[in-house]
Amino acid sequence: MSAKNLTLLTDFYELTMMQGYFEKENTEVVIFDMFFRVNPDNAGYSVMAGLEQVIDYIKNLNFTYEDIDYFRKLGIFSNDFLDYLSGFHFSGSIYAIPEGTPIFPKEPLLKVIAPIMEAQLVETAILNILNHQCLIATKTSRVVFAAQGDGIMEFGLRRAQGPDAGLYGARAAMIGGCVGTSNVLAGELFDVPVLGTHAHSWIMSFPDEYTAFKAYADLYPNACTLLVDTYDSLHSGIPNAIRVFREMKEAGIELKNYGIRLDSGDLAYLSKKARKMLDEAGFPDAKIAASNDLDEYLIHDLKMQGAAINSWGVGTHLITSKNCPAFGGVYKLAAIQDENGTFVPKIKISENTEKITNPGNKTIYRVYDKETGKMRADLICFADETFDENETLVLFDPIDTWKHTKLKSGTYTLRELLVPVFIDGKCVYESPSVMEIASYCKEQKETLWDETKRLFYPHKVHVDLSRKLYDVKSQLLKDMSMKEEELESKGEE
Amino acid sequence: MSAKNLTLLTDFYELTMMQGYFEKENTEVVIFDMFFRVNPDNAGYSVMAGLEQVIDYIKNLNFTYEDIDYFRKLGIFSNDFLDYLSGFHFSGSIYAIPEGTPIFPKEPLLKVIAPIMEAQLVETAILNILNHQCLIATKTSRVVFAAQGDGIMEFGLRRAQGPDAGLYGARAAMIGGCVGTSNVLAGELFDVPVLGTHAHSWIMSFPDEYTAFKAYADLYPNACTLLVDTYDSLHSGIPNAIRVFREMKEAGIELKNYGIRLDSGDLAYLSKKARKMLDEAGFPDAKIAASNDLDEYLIHDLKMQGAAINSWGVGTHLITSKNCPAFGGVYKLAAIQDENGTFVPKIKISENTEKITNPGNKTIYRVYDKETGKMRADLICFADETFDENETLVLFDPIDTWKHTKLKSGTYTLRELLVPVFIDGKCVYESPSVMEIASYCKEQKETLWDETKRLFYPHKVHVDLSRKLYDVKSQLLKDMSMKEEELESKGEE
Structure with a gap:
């Protein structure tokens, strides 16, 4: 480069x-x-x-x-x-x-x-x-400020204005306070943490959601964030994730750095429901990550409404500084x-x-x-x-x-x-x-x-x-x- | 590359x-x-x-x-x-x-x-x-449509989201219908026309505006677009440009591809005034180019108000697709x-x-x-x-x-x-x-x-x-x- x-x-x-x-x-x-x-x-x-x-x-x-x-x-x-x-x-x-x-x-x-x-x-x-x-860097600083200490992950590469905008945008996002980026090239060139788990296509390539989660958990027991909204977050995704976490526990795997990711629907409502379900199932330390068209204003409002989200994946809005x-x-x-x-x-x-x-x-x-x-x-x-x-x-x-x-x-x-x-x-x-x-x-x-x-x-x-x-x-x-x-x-x- | x-x-x-x-x-x-x-x-x-x-x-x-x-x-x-x-x-x-x-x-x-x-x-x-x-390419198509046949020049490199955004943005802008770009690298790599004349700093580096115009006209008699708004478009820039055009004519230079560029003030008002001044001075074929935060909506409105502009330099709004x-x-x-x-x-x-x-x-x-x-x-x-x-x-x-x-x-x-x-x-x-x-x-x-x-x-x-x-x-x-x-x-x- x-x-x-x-x-x-x-x-x-x-x-x-x-x-x-x-x-x-x-x-x-x-x-x-x-x-x-x-x-x-x-x-x-x-x-x-x-x-x-x-x-x-x-x-x-x-x-x-x-x-x-x-x-x-x-x-x-x-x-x-x-x-x-x-x-x-x-x-x-x-x-x-x-x-x-x-x-x-x-x-x-x-x-x-x-x-x-x-x-x-x-x-x-x-x-x-x-x-x-x-x-x-300026946009990211605002997003980071809105998240009040929660980690912001830079997820914008696919919507960046060309390869350099993705690469140097990720660099600037790290300067502005992101905890990591999905951009592998940025990770290699700038020695910054790379983050990410799996997409809807992972789930869809398996016969069912549980099998897909299980396969993922087997592979990455120490970084197991399961995307729960492919079919229905509350009725399918979260219950299946809990089932997998339970099985991991039963198998004697020490659960750390695990949780779910919400990528659609109302994030305030769903995250609170998810928190309750995870807590009741005995997983109070399971993280809830959220993504889907987030920016500093939405994060600010979701926080105000008590969203139970610990980790935010911010894409398009951050990497393009969309409203400016x-x-x-x-x-x-x-x-x-x-x-x-x-x-x-x-x-x-x-x-x-x-x-x-x-x-x-x-x-x-x-x-x-x-x-x-x-x-x-x-x-x-x-x-x-x-x-x-x-x-x-x-x-x-x-x-x-x-x-x-x-x-x-x-x-x-x-x-x-x-x-x-x-x-x-x-x-x-x-x-x-x-x-x-x-x-x-x-x-x-x-x-x-x-x-x-x-x-x-x-x-x-x-x-x-x-x-x-x-x-x-x-x-x-x-x-x-x-x-x-x-x-x-x-x-x- | x-x-x-x-x-x-x-x-x-x-x-x-x-x-x-x-x-x-x-x-x-x-x-x-x-x-x-x-x-x-x-x-x-x-x-x-x-x-x-x-x-x-x-x-x-x-x-x-x-x-x-x-x-x-x-x-x-x-x-x-x-x-x-x-x-x-x-x-x-x-x-x-x-x-x-x-x-x-x-x-x-x-x-x-x-x-x-x-x-x-x-x-x-x-x-x-x-x-x-x-x-x-989509944004450019809209800008080109708004200009109703006038040439659109891509001038956005300095505001693009990194080098690639400038380079490939210029490429896409040419596909969308621009007549040329200021981006020299795009010109070289994609074999597309490059355009541009001079900046305010050119004028400021000479003792006065007339001398700066004259020097530019001596150098580029066949592509002589003079930027008239460094001091005062109506009272200084346009009169000095007319003086230089007149001297070129008197010196026997065939005037073609010449004119002025407006880069501030109200472009509808100033372009109509400029047109009148140029016409009265015997330069009805002098082109009037305009730049300064243009987009398809402003061009559309300026056209509606009879702006006498033939050529539009569009920068930030085009190269970032600013409102989307x-x-x-x-x-x-x-x-x-x-x-x-x-x-x-x-x-x-x-x-x-x-x-x-x-x-x-x-x-x-x-x-x-x-x-x-x-x-x-x-x-x-x-x-x-x-x-x-x-x-x-x-x-x-x-x-x-x-x-x-x-x-x-x-x-x-x-x-x-x-x-x-x-x-x-x-x-x-x-x-x-x-x-x-x-x-x-x-x-x-x-x-x-x-x-x-x-x-x-x-x-x-x-x-x-x-x-x-x-x-x-x-x-x-x-x-x-x-x-x-x-x-x-x-x-x-």
């Missing part, structure tokens, strides 16, 4: 623009920020994921002879430019927020500092990879280096205030409350700004600027979120394993209040700008608005 | 079931049908896509040493079973509906006839691949071969009538009206049934059985939809090129009435069962219901 060359996984306009910069001999170093504007599905936070795949992509950037031949056939690229491409490698620097970190709108998740041609080429794949994995299947990350020019090596901030305006970018070479500090360890806010500032934890920190809302918060010295701690990933073309970051990222993610989510994790109308976490960044941004907006007035007066001539 | 081994792209339970069949020495040949139950987003039809990738997957099925090692480490598979896996290849037969064909709920899109272990293994990847590409991001295809056991080589029909019941499967070894005939060439219905029947176009054909609704239609001899033609793809493990089907499939798809959509293609509450196409299939299904349901009564009377004991 790692051999897959994604160099051409880019929008055509990246190449036409590159040739333009090449012809103009534009070798300026620029800064692009990858960020998003809104948490998916009105969530209170999102989760960073996909960095390891971005790193693989950057490392393997390389146009093959076939690629160059293909470009030549298109008839719009010059030989000089194609020569340049054939020797292409990424020479720039990349900073990013580590995977598993809770992230918020507007803050740069990843920052590319590179000659403009290089920075432009990598836009599409970086967006593709991060948009996908952040989306699924796109993350909306963008990649915007933030600065251009001048002859003196200074990064001149650039801003992209928009009629929509929310869409105006934050200019300059930036970083982010996460502000924690020293006593509780909980997150207070994120602070976006210029990369060369420094803050002293022994001084008062003033946070203010960049839209409603009259909203101030003063954090007294000694009451807060700061952590820089962006870490170096590539420096001058060399990778300087080693990705943790997926299970390490998952454990870090769980830990980091503990720094968020439950109010932020709530499914409906969660509390909004503050993402503030430093005074210096705010002032530069305001000045650029003023300059822009003056230019606009000039334009309008021209238009009236 | 083709080297990518997807053998492990399967659900874990396929393997635990396989081992079960292996231990039980179950070598029965079975039939599984892949079908779907509902058209995405209440559409009137769907579009078949993804078969070529299914073929690649089946051809390359092969467990590597690493895979077997990985399984060994999991500690639940026997050495005998792992030996079997290490020599695994697919020996069965597959029939499928060719890509680009309009398809309807309930009919088998793909039928696997194979020993149960093999048929079970391939379930997940077949569903993953077909669910994804059918979804995007999963296709919902399933893979169900339909028959098991007995000792005599006869396929014994199997049925999967459900409380929901719509979810009951069609049993047996089946095929599908598409019924066309001989005079108009339009499609009348699809007829699902047993694979060994024959129909004579010189006899009256009676179609009846399998749910509301009193609804009959008699087609007189000579007034209809029949075409079998399922074609052989693999016979006894050997591939017997050669996939057409993507552009050939796209052209076949366009042709086939002509056989549907516009009433079926309508975005809102489309006319439902009939998918009927042959009398013989209907009778067998009814009998199986009766048998099941008798069994259920037995169970219930037991439950009352």
Whole structure:
């Protein structure tokens, strides 16, 4: 899989623009920020994921002879430019927020500092990879939150948007908090637990349900979850499962990690009935797993209604982030280096205030409350700004600027979120394993209040700008608005 | 890309079931049908896509040493079973509906006839691949229909759910009717047109918009679409574009394939204003392209409001099928071969009538009206049934059985939809090129009435069962219901 060359996984306009910069001999170093504007599905936070795949992509950037031949056939690229491409490698620097970190709108998740041609080429794949994995890690976090400690199993491969969506979706789901995945390839490649038992077809391939259950229990006595809804959960499936459990007990098999799976019907009603039947039969530790079009809202409601389910298989809704299947990350020019090596901030305006970018070479500090360890806010500032934890920190809302918060010295701690990933073309970051990222993610989510994790109308976490960044941004907006007035007066001539 | 081994792209339970069949020495040949139950987003039809990738997957099925090692480490598979896996290849037969064909709920899109272990293994990847590409080809067909003949450009790569979703999504989008894609890798691999011009960052990297436009026009005089909304479309972008077009004309450049792209603001209002400005400046043939969160509904409405747009770039909504991001295809056991080589029909019941499967070894005939060439219905029947176009054909609704239609001899033609793809493990089907499939798809959509293609509450196409299939299904349901009564009377004991 790692051999897959994604160099051409880019929008055509990246190449036409590159040739333009090449012809103009534009070798300026620029800064692009990858960020998003809104948490998916009105969530209170999102989760960073996909960095390891971005790193693989950057490392393997390389146009093959076939690629160059293909470009030549298109008839719009010059030989000089194609020569340049054939020797292409990424020479720039990349900073990013580590995977598993809770992230918020507007803050740069990843920052590319590179000659403009290089920075432009990598836009599409970086967006593709991060948009996908952040989306699924975020969705999973919501589902996991709704399950209040029960295990969530990722079961979505068959409904994922193609092989990679299944594979990297499973990766992101593990980061977001799933206990395992049905996806065997993900299990092999990312060293994460694989889960699953049997399908309806298993039952149907035997003369009757009891025989099918019995055969399964003989094979897998230590992981015996029986799917009970092929014919009739209450009148056939659960009684047959109980019969098999009883026979296992009688045969002296120690029953552990066993139970049933419900896959249709009303899961609240059926699980409570099933619990009662299993308890009365002497199997109070038999697990009840459920699947069938689950998402965080349905799990939340089933929990409210006292569903006796311990384990949830979530497929389609999780792997496609069904009610919000796109993350909306963008990649915007933030600065251009001048002859003196200074990064001149650039801003992209928009009629929509929310869409105006934050200019300059930036970083982010996460502000924690020293006593509780909980997150207070994120602070976006210029990369060369420094803050002293022994001084008062003033946070203010960049839209409603009259909203101030003063954090007294000694009451807060700061952590820089962006870490170096590539420096001058060399990778300087080693990705943790997926299970390490998952454990870090769980830990980091503990720094968020439950109010932020709530499914409906969660509390909004503050993402503030430093005074210096705010002032530069305001000045650029003023300059822009003056230019606009000039334009309008021209238009009236 | 083709080297990518997807053998492990399967659900874990396929393997635990396989081992079960292996231990039980179950070598029965079975039939599984892949079908779907509902058209995405209440559409009137769907579009078949993804078969070529299914073929690649089946051809390359092969467990590597690493895979077997990985399984060994999991500690639940026997050495005998792992030996079997290490020599695994697919020996069965597959029939499928060719890509680009309009398809309807309930009919088998793909039928696997194979020993149960093999048929079970391939379930997940077949569903993953077909669910994804059918979804995007279907969505694209709707978008293309809404655009009433204008070109739709696929621009979604950056928002796709991972690299494959972008790549194969672009493939499916071309099948569904896009005129081109921004995805360069798709262009190279599938030999389809790639499209695109420049981004806002191009404009921002120049001292001013005019200079940026001028530079672009110098480079690409024959494909000069200028993005006009970086600063202010009406007061800056369009006037600067007109200035550049004028200078090109004055320089003696023959203007063809040129125009502007709008990427924000109200596209109906702005496009009409832009049209007027371009016309008045003497550029009535300048094209107006639009992008920005478009889908079939918005395009439909913009058309209704007289938007002067000739070309549409559709991204997120198309590549994720945003308002319905999963296709919902399933893979169900339909028959098991007995000792005599006869396929014994199997049925999967459900409380929901719509979810009951069609049993047996089946095929599908598409019924066309001989005079108009339009499609009348699809007829699902047993694979060994024959129909004579010189006899009256009676179609009846399998749910509301009193609804009959008699087609007189000579007034209809029949075409079998399922074609052989693999016979006894050997591939017997050669996939057409993507552009050939796209052209076949366009042709086939002509056989549907516009009433079926309508975005809102489309006319439902009939998918009927042959009398013989209907009778067998009814009998199986009766048998099941008798069994259920037995169970219930037991439950009352």
